[in-house]
Amino acid sequence: MIAAADLTVQRPRTLKQALQLLRDASAENQPLTPMAGGTDLFVTLNMGQRPSARYLDLWAIEKLRGVEATGKRGLVFGALATYTDCIESKAVHKRLPILVDAARQVGGVQIQNRGTLAGNIENGSPAADGVPVLMAADATVVLRSIDGERRVPLAAYYHGYRKTERRADELIVAVEVEVPDGTQRFDKVGTRAAQAISKVVMAAVGHRLAFGSVAPTVVRARALEAYVEAGGRDVAEAQRLALEDARPIDDVRSTAEYRRRVVANLVAAWLGGLDKPPRTR
Amino acid sequence: MPKKSGRDGGARRAKSRSGELRTVGHNVARAEGVEKVTGAARYIDDLVFDDMLYGATLRSTVPAGRIVAVEKDPQFDWTGFVFVDHRDITAPGRNAVAMITEDQPFLAVDRVRHQAEPIWLVAHADRARLAAGLARITVRYEKEKAQLDFETATEVLKEIAIKRGDLDAAFARADVVVEGTYRTGAQEQLYIETNGVIAQPGAGDHADGITVHGSMQCPYYVVRALRVLLGLPEAKVRVVQTTTGGGFGGKEEYPSVLAGHAALLARKAGKPVKMVYERHEDLIATTKRHPSIITHRTAMKKDGTILGIDIDLRLDGGAYVTLSPVVLSRAAIHATGPYRADAVRIRGRVMMTHTPPNGAFRGFGAPQSQFAAEVHMDRIAAELGIEPIALRRKNLFNTGDVTATGQKLHDSVAAHEVLDRALARHAIATKAAAKARGKTAAKGAVKGAVKGATKNGAAANGAPLRGTGLALFFHGSGFTGGGEVKLASKAGIALTKDGVQLLVGSTEIGQGTRTMHAQIVAESLGIPYDMIDTADPDTARVPDSGPTVASRTCMVVGRILQRAAEKLRAQLGDYDDGKSFKKRARKLLEARGTVEVIEEYERPGDIVWNDTTYEGDAYGAYAWGANIADIEIDPISYQARCTHFTAVIDIGKAIHPILAEGQIEGGTLQGIGWALYEDVVMRDGKMHNASLTNYIIPTTLDTPPITVEIVEHPYKNGPFGAKGVGECPIDGPAAAIVNAIRAATGKRLDAVPATPERIMKALV
Numbered sequence A: 001m002i003a004a005a006d007l008t009v010q011r012p013r014t015l016k017q018a019l020q021l022l023r024d025a026s027a028e029n030q031p032l033t034p035m036a037g038g039t040d041l042f043v044t045l046n047m048g049q050r051p052s053a054r055y056l057d058l059w060a061i062e063k064l065r066g067v068e069a070t071g072k073r074g075l076v077f078g079a080l081a082t083y084t085d086c087i088e089s090k091a092v093h094k095r096l097p098i099l100v101d102a103a104r105q106v107g108g109v110q111i112q113n114r115g116t117l118a119g120n121i122e123n124g125s126p127a128a129d130g131v132p133v134l135m136a137a138d139a140t141v142v143l144r145s146i147d148g149e150r151r152v153p154l155a156a157y158y159h160g161y162r163k164t165e166r167r168a169d170e171l172i173v174a175v176e177v178e179v180p181d182g183t184q185r186f187d188k189v190g191t192r193a194a195q196a197i198s199k200v201v202m203a204a205v206g207h208r209l210a211f212g213s214v215a216p217t218v219v220r221a222r223a224l225e226a227y228v229e230a231g232g233r234d235v236a237e238a239q240r241l242a243l244e245d246a247r248p249i250d251d252v253r254s255t256a257e258y259r260r261r262v263v264a265n266l267v268a269a270w271l272g273g274l275d276k277p278p279r280t281r
Numbered sequence B: 001m002p003k004k005s006g007r008d009g010g011a012r013r014a015k016s017r018s019g020e021l022r023t024v025g026h027n028v029a030r031a032e033g034v035e036k037v038t039g040a041a042r043y044i045d046d047l048v049f050d051d052m053l054y055g056a057t058l059r060s061t062v063p064a065g066r067i068v069a070v071e072k073d074p075q076f077d078w079t080g081f082v083f084v085d086h087r088d089i090t091a092p093g094r095n096a097v098a099m100i101t102e103d104q105p106f107l108a109v110d111r112v113r114h115q116a117e118p119i120w121l122v123a124h125a126d127r128a129r130l131a132a133g134l135a136r137i138t139v140r141y142e143k144e145k146a147q148l149d150f151e152t153a154t155e156v157l158k159e160i161a162i163k164r165g166d167l168d169a170a171f172a173r174a175d176v177v178v179e180g181t182y183r184t185g186a187q188e189q190l191y192i193e194t195n196g197v198i199a200q201p202g203a204g205d206h207a208d209g210i211t212v213h214g215s216m217q218c219p220y221y222v223v224r225a226l227r228v229l230l231g232l233p234e235a236k237v238r239v240v241q242t243t244t245g246g247g248f249g250g251k252e253e254y255p256s257v258l259a260g261h262a263a264l265l266a267r268k269a270g271k272p273v274k275m276v277y278e279r280h281e282d283l284i285a286t287t288k289r290h291p292s293i294i295t296h297r298t299a300m301k302k303d304g305t306i307l308g309i310d311i312d313l314r315l316d317g318g319a320y321v322t323l324s325p326v327v328l329s330r331a332a333i334h335a336t337g338p339y340r341a342d343a344v345r346i347r348g349r350v351m352m353t354h355t356p357p358n359g360a361f362r363g364f365g366a367p368q369s370q371f372a373a374e375v376h377m378d379r380i381a382a383e384l385g386i387e388p389i390a391l392r393r394k395n396l397f398n399t400g401d402v403t404a405t406g407q408k409l410h411d412s413v414a415a416h417e418v419l420d421r422a423l424a425r426h427a428i429a430t431k432a433a434a435k436a437r438g439k440t441a442a443k444g445a446v447k448g449a450v451k452g453a454t455k456n457g458a459a460a461n462g463a464p465l466r467g468t469g470l471a472l473f474f475h476g477s478g479f480t481g482g483g484e485v486k487l488a489s490k491a492g493i494a495l496t497k498d499g500v501q502l503l504v505g506s507t508e509i510g511q512g513t514r515t516m517h518a519q520i521v522a523e524s525l526g527i528p529y530d531m532i533d534t535a536d537p538d539t540a541r542v543p544d545s546g547p548t549v550a551s552r553t554c555m556v557v558g559r560i561l562q563r564a565a566e567k568l569r570a571q572l573g574d575y576d577d578g579k580s581f582k583k584r585a586r587k588l589l590e591a592r593g594t595v596e597v598i599e600e601y602e603r604p605g606d607i608v609w610n611d612t613t614y615e616g617d618a619y620g621a622y623a624w625g626a627n628i629a630d631i632e633i634d635p636i637s638y639q640a641r642c643t644h645f646t647a648v649i650d651i652g653k654a655i656h657p658i659l660a661e662g663q664i665e666g667g668t669l670q671g672i673g674w675a676l677y678e679d680v681v682m683r684d685g686k687m688h689n690a691s692l693t694n695y696i697i698p699t700t701l702d703t704p705p706i707t708v709e710i711v712e713h714p715y716k717n718g719p720f721g722a723k724g725v726g727e728c729p730i731d732g733p734a735a736a737i738v739n740a741i742r743a744a745t746g747k748r749l750d751a752v753p754a755t756p757e758r759i760m761k762a763l764v
């Protein structure tokens, strides 16, 4: 239980103001917590695991909204791009249809309307559903501070359980994707058909494969990717290699044993469809 | 996306004699509907009293131990706090939650016997301060050994035995003996509104009395608990039920505990105190459905005739007795399922464990015991090589048959009819589904699917495994045995200048009580439904109509109201419509001031029960049910999903068909949740997944299309023939689903919840 009086929320209208506020706050060693849709933050607040009582609400920064198509296969997601934006975007349907699949399976409609991809990334949950898709698509996270911008591959963005590359004075301003060639596949194995946290989630773009809920962070299955890249198609070997990167544990939602089996089943299904022509929409 | 088609084609109801009924059997507007949909209804957390404090509970964090010390942080500013511990309960009051026994304290004295057991109560005017303060109180324990597993537990809280016929002779004559053991897990009621009350010093003219408003099913249970706790006479205790957001049994006994806590704080503070649980607290502290382990041994003739049934049934009671004895009794009485046998032995025990007490939950033991019975029927069918349907038909109760307790079923026995109707409705639904998929249904697929319970339905190559399962069940309406006589429930009617007002202690908890009672009275008086008003459920105004539980509120309380209406009608003399009724009513009111008719329960003459030998007419009437579940299992995730569900229930008479169908759909879905999703994960005696995120109930997207059909075999002592509907629908789904899983996979699960993790273990 937290009293409303203990909360402060600042609501800048421009990115520049936001970045300045972040810089000032971290200089005073009182970092502000950025807030996009708030769908992860309000839960921690309600549960008394309050990460901060000082928020920087980004929702009014129009510039950060929306999804843009660039070049032949590029997609740029603003920091406020929501799941609904993805579901409604023709470009996303065409270029990265598995992101639409993932977005449709996030929470329920209310969460899809508020939840953002940037929030999904920065929240750092290993069970995030958007992150595996973006990671399998070789996405880049664009971070900006008042001093300038840097680009970090999403696959290198996590340093451990809920530890990310972002400094306290930086914001994610965009997520960029040059969608690689190849068959795409997305599988969410959740606890039920909606409003479900993933027990295992897998996303694949061509030979690139990412898993959620099987390690402290969302992971790429590097060993398996290399094997498949080199032409390997043996199912048992592929399953063994997948489990080198996917090292699930027992938790309140499921067991390690179950997750390993499901990973193996997903890998078999994925391999089976890998050399078939990509689906068209 | 599965479409919900609960009333696809409209649930069919047999034409009854009462074709000319004007209100009963019609879907009148819900009595409190407008209030609820417009948001005008006030739930307990919407109420704020002047100068009110908030209360919170300091709870144990070990499953068993001696309390060494309770310490407040001396650094913390305790201004404005009120504290209560067991020493604040003083004679003539007693530190005992009055239920069947008085073993459970309101506040722990020197020992705790389960996690989340209340030790101290704390109140403050500011909720955030209160939470901060609560976190600054620590309890030191000397831990003691905890018994957390009821299967290895030895302390028995209650034991009962049912015996009929010569069991040894039956087993000696048997061609085959079939044995199986079945397990069911705990289940949370998960009412949307958590438990909450406000206690206020004083009751009417009695400054030393107490008034409690709150979310609850049984205001008079709360009255009794407060009288024992505070040592007060009935006149000084007033309980008012506020609009209640669901109960499902979860607000049968627990509100007595919470009301007691708030009352203690309110009396100490001399101010109103509100206590409303957060979801986490509600989940870790309040009652769940009793987990069970049940072993069946059945003596069979080769032709499928059941000769003898031997059942051992154990329930996990948790740390205190609460309502476990009566849950056990209902479980045991229903343990054979709706089948006859000349020799029956049922041994039932409730085991004590150091876990929060389990308690009332829709079905009250019958879902557990009939799960075992119906999964066992499929095992018998497999072992004898008989079709599951044929095996059932051979043994199903008919009129004139005798139950395990020796009850002769005189009338209203619909066991065969619900089966026939379920098969017919399932066939139609299967055809329609096949047509919708653009395929033609394979001939005989329907019967074949149910038949196929013995064969492995494994599909090749990534396609889901499909199976169909059947379950038949029955459910006694009202309190068990002599329970209704002991309750001696009262309900009545007061004349008003615009019509009548119902004086009834039954509670509206979402199921439609008010509407249904008003319909019964309107019909019996021969006046329009909208001339019926219902008094607020305030014990200062309404009589004790018994608890709102046990599928008794229509059949038992509805009947009392019907009798009251008939009496009132006689007093009023001739009238022929609402208008002339009003004229007569006003005249009578002028003459007499007030006109009230209060009636009491009358035991139907033909009901006989012996509570020591457990013999006789356990229930006045039974509802009968048949379920058919179609499921598929995803070969990648092992998730079983219900694709279609058929539920046919005989309830005597649907007073309000839409509400009755709603009860059947809801009970079915809650049963599906118990069967496939709902898993109370315990760690060190405490619920570990105590959140809506991790305690998984089905969402709309997990809900299959449910075909509902109501059958009406009237019961002569029920109002307009009505029996109970609230609980029966939850008795069958788990067995139907587990039988379907066996049909799909060839593997026995014999347990619920059938989570993907469990199905995986069975498959690999």
Ligand SMILES: Cc1cc2nc3c(=O)[nH]c(=O)nc-3n(C[C@H](O)[C@H](O)[C@H](O)COP(=O)(O)OP(=O)(O)OC[C@H]3O[C@@H](n4cnc5c(N)ncnc54)[C@H](O)[C@@H]3O)c2cc1C
Pocket: A033, A034, A035, A036, A037, A038, A039, A040, A041, A042, A043, A058, A079, A105, A106, A107, A108, A111, A114, A115, A116, A117, A118, A119, A120, A121, A122, A123, A127, A128, A129, A130, A166, A170, A171, A172, A173, A195, A196, A197, A198
């Ligand atoms: C009922 C419910 C269901 C859910 N279901 C799912 C699901 O199925 N799958 C799933 O993956 N998730 C689910 N979630 C979690 C959540 O909705 C998603 O992770 C969502 O994408 C978070 O986005 P947001 O904009 O709401 O993040 P916020 O809550 O606003 O922020 C999340 C984190 O990201 C940081 N942050 C946000 N934006 C920025 C930025 N631009 N720069 C730097 N840091 C930033 C915040 O400081 C915070 O640490 C669910 C949540 C709820 C409440």
